[in-house]
Amino acid sequence: MVLKIHGHPVAPLVRLVAEVCKEKEIPYEVVNVAVYKGEHKTPAFKQFQPFGQVPYIEDDDFILYEARAICRYLVKQYESQGTLWLVPKDPRSEALFEQAASVEYSNFYPFALGLATEKIIKKHRGLPADEARVNEYLENLNAKLDVYDDILGKQSYLAGQSVTLADLFHLPYAAIVIEELGYPVLENRPNVARWWKAISTRPAWQAVKVSA
CATH class of the missing domain: 1.20.1050.10 (Glutathione S-transferase Yfyf (Class Pi); Chain A, domain 2)
Structure with a gap:
């Protein structure tokens, strides 16, 4: 399953998560959220991101929000591919x-x-x-x-x-x-x-x- 990033593709933190996906060579797709129409504040969106902010990700059956937490997860989950040591181990x-x-x-x-x-x-x-x-x-x-x-x-x-x-x-x-x-x-x-x-x-x- 391709990793899904839910958010508007020009939103700064959506682009941050996408950048880390590129660093780690993780295939992804952006599921567009019409933030200027308030779609991120709807009950359907807040079911997965309770604060009504973009982005959140789907990685198979795993849902995660907060961009910096997402980036840390991606680096560790896909540790062996792409750019290494973005989070040091020592x-x-x-x-x-x-x-x-x-x-x-x-x-x-x-x-x-x-x-x-x-x-x-x-x-x-x-x-x-x-x-x-x-x-x-x-x-x-x-x-x-x-x-x-x-x-x-x-x-x-x-x-x-x-x-x-x-x-x-x-x-x-x-x-x-x-x-x-x-x-x-x-x-x-x-x-x-x-x-x-x-x-x-x-x-x-x-x-x-x-x-x-």
């Missing part, structure tokens, strides 16, 4: 991975998501962006990326010398901030710029960056 290396993954979730995602919400989601809803909040999100993100630049000045990737899911987790929302919204967050951060180029040019991401 306890200390795995701890460093989990540390880096926590950094993404706590110190990058909230601010990048906030910018995407204000500048893109609100526009789709016919609402103006709150520019005070935009400036606050951008100020916070810049401060966090200064720390990223220090970390990445000592190692190639956020968890060490090899790419992990912690790096890949950044892809969809960093692409929105850097490429779609055009914020100059790479300027004067050579280590972040080098890291971004390394992860954003991966063939798996290039295959799904526009649509899963």
Whole structure:
């Protein structure tokens, strides 16, 4: 059975899951969910994703939601194929991975998501962006990326010398901030710029960056 990703194919976290499928050479199909019509909030959808968010996956008879949990599952379930060691096995290396993954979730995602919400989601809803909040999100993100630049000045990737899911987790929302919204967050951060180029040019991401 081909793995099914339920969600809109351009949704950022749907594309993240698709990227990991590409990394792990997992055949998949996207089951389109019309999020702009509220289909993800219907009882039929919430039977499988009770919070009414995309994506969730079907892998045979196994249902799983939350994109980062899905990515971890895919890496372990399909361990022997595709890109290896996206989640390290050695306890200390795995701890460093989990540390880096926590950094993404706590110190990058909230601010990048906030910018995407204000500048893109609100526009789709016919609402103006709150520019005070935009400036606050951008100020916070810049401060966090200064720390990223220090970390990445000592190692190639956020968890060490090899790419992990912690790096890949950044892809969809960093692409929105850097490429779609055009914020100059790479300027004067050579280590972040080098890291971004390394992860954003991966063939798996290039295959799904526009649509899963």
